[in-house]
Amino acid sequence: MQDKIIQKAKELLSGGAVQVVIGYGQGTGDRVRAIFIQKPEDAGRLIMDGRCVQNLAGYLMKHEVRALGRAAIVARMPVLRSIAQLMYEEQFKDSDVAVIGISDANELVDLPDLNALKEYVRANPLKLTPEEQAEVDRLDAMTREERWAFWMEETSKCIKCYACRASCPMCYCARCTVEVNQPQWISVPSHDLGNLEWHIMRAMHLAGRCVNCGECTRACPVGIPLRLLNQRIIADIADNFGEEEDYALAAFKPDDKEDFIR
Amino acid sequence: MTDKKTIKKSSLDDLFKKMMADGKRVLAPVRKGETVLFQEVDGYSAVAADYVQTTLSAKEALLPRCEEMMRFTTAQSTVSLEEGPAKPSPVVVFGVRPCDARSIAVVNAVYLKDYNDALYKEKSDSTTIIAVSCAKSDEYCFCTSVGGSPGSTEGSDILLTLIDGDTYLAEILTDKGKAVVSIAPALFAAAGSEVKEKHLADVPVQFDLGALEKKLPGAFDGAVWITQSLRCIGCGTCSYVCPACTCFDIQDETDGTRGMRFRCWDSCGFGQFTLHTSGHNPREVQSQRWRQRIMHKFSYQPDQLQVVGCVGCGRCSRACPVDMNILQHIKDIVEAR
Numbered sequence A: 001m002q003d004k005i006i007q008k009a010k011e012l013l014s015g016g017a018v019q020v021v022i023g024y025g026q027g028t029g030d031r032v033r034a035i036f037i038q039k040p041e042d043a044g045r046l047i048m049d050g051r052c053v054q055n056l057a058g059y060l061m062k063h064e065v066r067a068l069g070r071a072a073i074v075a076r077m078p079v080l081r082s083i084a085q086l087m088y089e090e091q092f093k094d095s096d097v098a099v100i101g102i103s104d105a106n107e108l109v110d111l112p113d114l115n116a117l118k119e120y121v122r123a124n125p126l127k128l129t130p131e132e133q134a135e136v137d138r139l140d141a142m143t144r145e146e147r148w149a150f151w152m153e154e155t156s157k158c159i160k161c162y163a164c165r166a167s168c169p170m171c172y173c174a175r176c177t178v179e180v181n182q183p184q185w186i187s188v189p190s191h192d193l194g195n196l197e198w199h200i201m202r203a204m205h206l207a208g209r210c211v212n213c214g215e216c217t218r219a220c221p222v223g224i225p226l227r228l229l230n231q232r233i234i235a236d237i238a239d240n241f242g243e244e245e246d247y248a249l250a251a252f253k254p255d256d257k258e259d260f261i262r
Numbered sequence B: 001m002t003d004k005k006t007i008k009k010s011s012l013d014d015l016f017k018k019m020m021a022d023g024k025r026v027l028a029p030v031r032k033g034e035t036v037l038f039q040e041v042d043g044y045s046a047v048a049a050d051y052v053q054t055t056l057s058a059k060e061a062l063l064p065r066c067e068e069m070m071r072f073t074t075a076q077s078t079v080s081l082e083e084g085p086a087k088p089s090p091v092v093v094f095g096v097r098p099c100d101a102r103s104i105a106v107v108n109a110v111y112l113k114d115y116n117d118a119l120y121k122e123k124s125d126s127t128t129i130i131a132v133s134c135a136k137s138d139e140y141c142f143c144t145s146v147g148g149s150p151g152s153t154e155g156s157d158i159l160l161t162l163i164d165g166d167t168y169l170a171e172i173l174t175d176k177g178k179a180v181v182s183i184a185p186a187l188f189a190a191a192g193s194e195v196k197e198k199h200l201a202d203v204p205v206q207f208d209l210g211a212l213e214k215k216l217p218g219a220f221d222g223a224v225w226i227t228q229s230l231r232c233i234g235c236g237t238c239s240y241v242c243p244a245c246t247c248f249d250i251q252d253e254t255d256g257t258r259g260m261r262f263r264c265w266d267s268c269g270f271g272q273f274t275l276h277t278s279g280h281n282p283r284e285v286q287s288q289r290w291r292q293r294i295m296h297k298f299s300y301q302p303d304q305l306q307v308v309g310c311v312g313c314g315r316c317s318r319a320c321p322v323d324m325n326i327l328q329h330i331k332d333i334v335e336a337r
């Protein structure tokens, strides 16, 4: 697998199709980290194994990365989903990026362009794993008071470092609601109310958009299980809109049958 | 001459209880899932064992993530101040690492040097630091490269070093330290010839701090900042976990005619940190913000405040979601030709 990725990266770089390949390389100790390969002879530094889970899609929108030229990105399923969602939200165009896709079965997927990517994502709808569903159910089974206590305890650890936001490819707003202060929608200080408002707001803004990559949870320095908020919404969307539905809660249709939205 | 005593590990619970009976809140590292955080404890049994470094530093005792500065009421054209927050009760922070104890000097330099910050001062006056030397370190630690050591006494009121399974050597360093001993003199015994050095972690020096400080002023326009920070996502994690980061943001919250003003942690990693009202941003991109972090700690602060703004605790690197390793980046800068 890793060899195939390296080969593909070499081809893309030496053929001039892309100027940079975003992938995973050796980090500190046994960590891996995002690397940005610009020369075919450096492609050998690319790694692909179980540690390579960071959602790299956010880098496609970063100024300094864009300045390097057209990019190819090593993309497992969550990254592919992110790109599809970001295209839907018109964050980049078809020609902006090449994809080295990797399936859940760990096979290289041939995705010649982003339309092929969209089709591939559509054919593999987002589903919670049984383990993830079990965790959501465990929370559901709590009484309201228990659940409240659970979230107050968890969110009380939040220091508002916003790593959850910064690590999420879907959190790209130039001005996040928490930074809008006329009027002030969200309480900024990380006291109980501020933390609670922040997490409710973020979960709501990601409803129907979160790709369940887990990046926010991994990024959080104090270990808040943020994924549980998003996964509950993912489960709700699947129940209420069906898994086939495109971008539930994030789409606008002029002919929507509900008229409050028009 | 430092007063040296010994105290049994099994006496620490008694010490905690005596300090509490004396009206002190005791904060200590407590394990919470995969994190170790300073929290108020009611006995020694709550204290986490066997970790290299706490997830967040003890800075919060002196500089909380968000703290009330004042309350106010507005009427048509007047604002009147209400009684401010109550005076903090005395705190003992137990289990601070020597690097973190050293970081207090950096925070002091910002909050007490040119300007005497009353909120900070009253906490700093009423806080006692009982540090514990490091017997273990990890690949992220680099205290010895920035002037510290796993047994450094700087910034501590008492430094404990475990010299056998159940005995701590206690160096009583300040009047606040002596005050702790005087609460429970019977728990302390006179020390013999014990030395702490052989009980400390081995943390090799990794770079020449002087060489770094010389190099940085000329490196401002280098390409290194872009190369190093390509993967940086611009969160505030590195600053928020850092014991020596001191930047804050002021937030007013109002409810009708009443309001509160808070001081909250802030980070130079955020794009908004330097955003002007006009829309102009002198640090437009992440690489400039990364440069600021390194320059501030290793060039501007040594120049202007005579302290290095980093104590080598390694937290920023451990916590960075994208593995920005500050030690590696500094070494690369020092070694670059």
Ligand code: SF4
Residues within 6 Å of the ligand: A157, A158, A159, A160, A161, A162, A163, A164, A165, A219, A220, A221, A222, A223, A224, A226
């Ligand atoms: S990453 Fe964690 S600590 Fe930081 S703002 Fe998000 S939830 Fe809070």
Ligand code: SF4
Residues within 6 Å of the ligand: A055, A164, A167, A168, A169, A170, A171, A206, A209, A210, A211, A212, A213, A214, A215, A216, A217, A227, A230
């Ligand atoms: S909210 Fe978390 S899990 Fe969902 S897309 Fe963003 S980073 Fe990934």
Ligand code: SF4
Residues within 6 Å of the ligand: B231, B232, B233, B234, B235, B236, B237, B238, B239, B269, B316, B319, B320, B321, B322, B323, B324
């Ligand atoms: S260095 Fe790491 S922790 Fe600091 S802003 Fe960048 S990504 Fe966040």
Ligand code: SF4
Residues within 6 Å of the ligand: B238, B241, B242, B243, B244, B245, B297, B309, B310, B311, B312, B313, B314, B315, B316, B317, B326
């Ligand atoms: S910059 Fe990093 S290593 Fe230095 S004191 Fe701050 S958190 Fe610790």
